[in-house]
Amino acid sequence: MEFRDNKAIYLQIAEYVCEHILLGKWKGDEKVPSVREMAVELEVNPNTVMRTYELLQTKNIINNKRGIGFFVDDDAIANVKSxxxxxxxxxxxxxxxxxxxxxxxxxxxxxxxxxxxxxxxxxx
Known part of the structure; x- marks a missing residue:
């Protein structure tokens, strides 16, 4: 992923996740890559990915199933669009x-x- 200088990296990662959901690559109640997996894939600090995931949780786009990982929310498409x-x-x-x-x-x-x-x- 090529990051732009004009926007915070965690927000660009949020756009990346949202786009995957809107394009149907990640569906409702499907597990998303772990913080570590995403950090390795995008070559960023895991803290940056965690910040992204926390933002997306507040927007009800993903949710954390304790001990299992992060999952796409059932209402993710509507929440992403909003x-x-x-x-x-x-x-x-x-x-x-x-x-x-x-x-x-x-x-x-x-x-x-x-x-x-x-x-x-x-x-x-």
Whole structure:
């Protein structure tokens, strides 16, 4: 995983976990990699992964079964969407709107690009 400098690593790992859940790679009540396994896989400190897992627990995306490990919450997809949507609306959308305004990009042009992106990336 390539980490970006503009965002805390534990938040980028949270995005990684959330994406795996949204894409169906990790399903409800399925065990997620242990803190150590994830740290080795991503080449980060286990404390960073633990911070990520604690955040995701507070958002009811994963839960800890004491002595067994971390598991995807049964309501994880809805909780991920809620968490990520709020993040997008608060952090990313204002930047997009600013750039649209400065570059005189209309919603019609944006809609065309969005449709093309979805067709090329998600329609098999």
């Amino acid at each position: 968490y990520r949507k709020a993040q997008f609306m608060d952090d990313e959308l204002p930047v997009v709107f600013r750039n649209m305004y400065l570059l005189n990009i209309g919603f019609d042009e944006l809609q065309d690009r969005y449709n093309t992106f979805v067709k090329e990336n998600f329609n098999s």
